[in-house]
Amino acid sequence: MEQNNVLLLFKGSLNADLVSSILQLTESKLIVLNEKSKVKKKIFNILVECLQNVYLHLDKMENANVISGDDSAIVIIGKTDEDYHIITGNYVEHENCKKLKDNLDFLKTLDNDQLKEKYNEVLNNNQYSDVGGAGLGLIDMLRKSGRRVEYNIKPFDDKYSFFSVVVKISHDV
Amino acid sequence: MEPINIEPSVKTPKISFDAGSGALEIEGRSIPENSTEFYKPVFEWLDTYIDSPSGNTEFAFKLEYFNTSSSKCILDVLRKLEKLHNNGNAVVVNWFYEEDDEDMKEAGENYQRIVTVPIQLTLLEE
Numbered sequence: 001m002e003q004n005n006v007l008l009l010f011k012g013s014l015n016a017d018l019v020s021s022i023l024q025l026t027e028s029k030l031i032v033l034n035e036k037s038k039v040k041k042k043i044f045n046i047l048v049e050c051l052q053n054v055y056l057h058l059d060k061m062e063n064a065n066v067i068s069g070d071d072s073a074i075v076i077i078g079k080t081d082e083d084y085h086i087i088t089g090n091y092v093e094h095e096n097c098k099k100l101k102d103n104l105d106f107l108k109t110l111d112n113d114q115l116k117e118k119y120n121e122v123l124n125n126n127q128y129s130d131v132g133g134a135g136l137g138l139i140d141m142l143r144k145s146g147r148r149v150e151y152n153i154k155p156f157d158d159k160y161s162f163f164s165v166v167v168k169i170s171h172d173v
Numbered sequence: 174m175e176p177i178n179i180e181p182s183v184k185t186p187k188i189s190f191d192a193g194s195g196a197l198e199i200e201g202r203s204i205p206e207n208s209t210e211f212y213k214p215v216f217e218w219l220d221t222y223i224d225s226p227s228g229n230t231e232f233a234f235k236l237e238y239f240n241t242s243s244s245k246c247i248l249d250v251l252r253k254l255e256k257l258h259n260n261g262n263a264v265v266v267n268w269f270y271e272e273d274d275e276d277m278k279e280a281g282e283n284y285q286r287i288v289t290v291p292i293q294l295t296l297l298e299e
Binding site for chain 2: 016019020023024036037038041042044045048049052055056116119120123124136137139140144
């Protein structure tokens with residue numbers, strides 16, 4: 001992605017206030033860009049899920065800062081001629097990385113109707129995942145983006161990998 | 174029964190429930206990190222209300238955004254309204270959406286399929 005297409009770049013540890021700030025900043029950027037309300041809403045919704053996934057995970061990690069200093073998470077929002085890109089990344093233990101990867105690989109094989117079914121199944125099961133999320137975030141991202149979610153895993157050390165997720169949102173949804 | 178009035182914040186909606194008139198409304202954004210904590214007093218109020226409700230209950234969801242963690246709490250609210258309805262009380266749920274907001278409309282349709290309390294999808298006038 002070209003430098004001048006980056007709307008927002010954040011590197012560091014995320015807390016609840018920073019999540020709010022990033023959301024507000026993104027909203028005002030989209031207003032300046034005069035983006036359609038439909039697209040704005042999609043971006044906002046997906047960004048909330050991405051940021052809260054990262055935040056809830058970091059909050060659970062005891063040594064997030066020790067392993068990565070100021071780079072414990074990244075958030076990039078970019079715009080190309082065709083799409084908006086939301087990129088979020090953070091350090092994840094290998095074991096959880098595998099779970100995330102397997103879950104995403106599985107969800108990516110589902111079509112829209114199957115995703116909807118899966119969403120309702122998780123919505124109805126009354127359980128919250130160990131980090132306090134509802135386990136619906138990834139399904140929601142896939143549904144709202146039209147199944148345009150990719151991930152990348154970069155091994156870091158014997159315990160952690162850097163897990164990043166890219167969600168693309170078309171300008172004409 | 175005391176009404177409940179919670180002012181909106183950056184991540185949480187405005188809540189105004191009036192037991193006397195049966196007009197209950199959730200409006201704005203519901204994107205808290207910890208939605209069960211936010212909705213706890215709402216659930217408690219509804220549990221009490223169900224035991225001595227108004228003759229007519231009209232519940233309005235006027236949401237701009239909600240995160241997936243809130244989606245479970247919304248379902249829990251609807252389950253309580255379903256119970257109220259099953260007890261033989263008049264309950265109407267209005268799910269508002271803006272004209273171009275297909276995702277919000279679809280979310281309402283989805284809840285319609287999950288719960289038995291009647292949910293009306295209503296286009297929000299600008």
